[in-house]
Amino acid sequence: MSPPSKTGSKKKTGSKKTKASRKRSASRGSTGGGGPRGGKKAPRRSLAGRVFRLGLMLAGLGIGLLVPWMLWLNHVVTAEFEGRKWDLPSRVYARPLSLYEGQALSPEFLRQELLAAAYVKSDSADREGSWSGGGGRYEIHRRGFRFEDGIQQPLKFRLELDNGIVTRLTSPAGGGDLGLIRLDPAEIASIYPLHDEDRTLVSMEEVPELLVTGLQAVEDRSFKHHYGVDPRGIARAAWVNLREGGTVQGGSTLTQQLVKNYYLSNVQSLPRKINEALMALLLEWHYSKAEILEAYLNEVFLGQQGNHAIHGFARGSQYYFGAPLNQVQAHQIALLVGIVKGASLYNPRRNPERALERRNQVLAVFGETGLLTAAEVKTLQSLPLDVTPTPSISGNRYPAFVDLVRDQLQRDYRESDLRNAGLRIFTTLAPAEQAAAEEAVTGGLDELASAGLPPDLQGAIVLADVDSGEVRAVVGDRNPARKGFNRALNARRQVGSVIKPIVYLLALEHPEHYSWLSMIEDEPITLRQADGTLWSPSNYDNRSHGEVSLLEAMTRSYNQATVRLGMNIGLTEFTGKLAQLGIEQDIPSVPATLLGAVELTPMEVTQVYQSLAAGGFSVPLRAVTAVQTAQGDALNRYPLRLRPLERRDAVAVLNYGMTRVIAEGTARALPGLLRQDVIIAGKTGTTNERRDSWFVGYTRDRLAVAWVGLDDNRPAGVTGSNAALRVWARLFRQLPMLPVSLDMPEGAYWTWVERDRALLSASGCPGAEQMPFVEGSAPVDASPCKVRESDNETSFWRKWFDRD
């Protein structure tokens, strides 16, 4: 039953006090009663006198006892009832799925989204929250929902998918195509009060008539008339139960039941029964029937989900049917009313036969009392329970993402408000993408283990929308449902080569010195570190490669060239850039940081690359877009806010280089793993002795960072391309992919060059390819082929001008 909450413990101390005061008043009462006669010597007592005196004494005792006791109970009843704050858990919602023609959507994604939003598959999608169809043609009946930009009505619509694209959206009622449809969002988590009561408040107007009348018919027929206790009801219940040979009706009034739930522990004893009756009388004295009934509807205990007690019919209806209370049908109402008698005994998921029997009993009572006709009762009794197989309200299935939600909200809200104030929290989670990310980590790590890597490898993924910085998925453990250490947010690991592109970004920001075709020496280099020791980095293949272009140095991830370049540019510029890109912690200004000897979390790496993937527009990563009160009033919005970086031309040119990492560099394996050839930008990262494997990669609209390693930081045999890259590919294989945009902003442009000799070239010339350059950084000298062509061009123009 309902767990002993704060109120429960208060109650215990309360009744102790009462016992003490009762003792005091009792002794006072006896002296008061016996006092006046005490002085006289008593004559021989007659029997009548004795009885009279005893009666008087008892009356005095009774009054002396009862009056303060009643006053105390009165205080308890009113103070608690009026001061009662319902602690409401906050509800956390996923981003709503928007549907429109031309949208990329696979049948699997649609299925995942509908599942997450507790849509039930049915034959005809007649009811809100149900869907039907398959094979590319679906009917979906979306529920009404209150969004931050207005209330959205329920709607039944048709959806056609072809080849992973939404091809048509129509209304079955006829009429034109529908432009944009937004489903109601999946409820992905709740943040519960400390006493773990789960409840959604409902007001009398929102409760179906049949529930209100039916509840009275079954539990308390004379509720409208009695004063809190109902002797006739007790008698009738006893008679009915005797006749039926079992407890069909209870004798307690609704008021008594409420009192029991509200104020008293669950121990069955006579004094408790008396207390209950007295408090019921007092409650009725002070409050209207409507107030008492509404409190009952919200208080009644209806089930237990893990640690959370389900209270009230509104939450009960969500829990058992996945539907709001105003949408449940008569036979479901009867089930809810039946469950009141014993939530565990009649649990329709665990004890379906018993629950069905109880429901049909309740339906019969509905018939006897004239709430339903005999024919209706008969039809309804033949229906199944219509309970969703698993609770459609989430038992916090996405612990890693919810950690991020809490992180973001804790800047603006107190913990107690999150737990008790019934906030509606709108987040950016995409359930289908989260499912894909979970599969990628779990399945990917299993695959790596079977390929000979340690079986206890751990992994993490952060997946974000490139332009908005909205986080779509977070996985922080190879078992994503496990609550605990969240590696995506909290594992600080050396990042290795994943940091190198920042060195090249800085170079490209100096077009007077560097372009992708500038040469740098990849030769042994020795630097003095802060502690005075010497440091000579070697390359991954233990070779030096001589003079190489910056492009080759980055795509092949050469350490010696990168360190030399970074030292030429300056360490302070490097650490300053990281700060600019959103790294808040202090980065040590030592040469080794150029090769990623710096510990960052996957989340932080994602933040750094968000700015780059978005073409130099930095956005703080967000998990929450808006917060509303329980009533739907706006409290906070976390809108999209852009911060343009200064050298966006260099960022665009860098993005080209990162696409070459995949086309010709260390991540060459990726296109094969994806089984698709889309332009993707990315960078691998490996740390010393193969402890960490990183891959950061982005398409036009999705950015993901994957990390793989061992929790105790032992060497794990992983490299960027043998582990994290595979996990990343496993995720993106399930996502629609758009090619990275390589359009250049102002200040950068594409031109034809001959890469090997770093010369300007032209289309059709030998070895010519297009490459972007920041203005002022492109080669000056032209290849002979290009020169010839310019000559032709000049002569053409000369001819044209010199015509006459």
Place this chain on the structure above:
Amino acid sequence: MIAIKAQLLKGLTARLSMSRFALAWFSTRGFLQARASSGRVLSPLIAVTLLSACASQPPAPIEERELEERVRTPAREASAGVQVYPLKNPAVAELTAQASQAEADGDLSQAAILLERAMRIQPRDPELLQQMAEVQLQRSEYSQAISFATRSHDIGPRVGELCARNWHTMSVAYERLGEVSEANLAQSRSQQCMVTRPTGL
């Protein structure tokens, strides 16, 4: 019961962090005030005073009429003939139409919410980004107006009417921020939208 529910709200206090820069603060603040429909005049005024501390007089917020006169009309007139019309997704068109309606009704918060939804569908639509810039301008969110107009310019055609609207928006926003030289530069850039072919396309 109603009274009990009302108490819930009282207990709930959103702590607004002042630590971040003033603009972030005003965005939330302005939104809450607009909802409460009191002190509506106050917040943009304070915002402007804070933001343009050097300017002698706090300028009034940008109104639709001014936006029309200083951003949209000059851009339209000057660009006749040099026009670029991008294709529009119908879902995005539906949302931008609703946003324009909200903007016309003076509900700028709602307009911003709708445009943000449209951007989730088509994040790199220069037209959409410019519309957001203009809404931010009217909300006195000058730095965000500049950011969105910059983004629109970066990925937009950099020629014709849209280009002119980008630079006019930046010019007005810089002017309100008291950055005169930036404002003048943006103004002169708006002239070039009709002559120069952009590089890098």
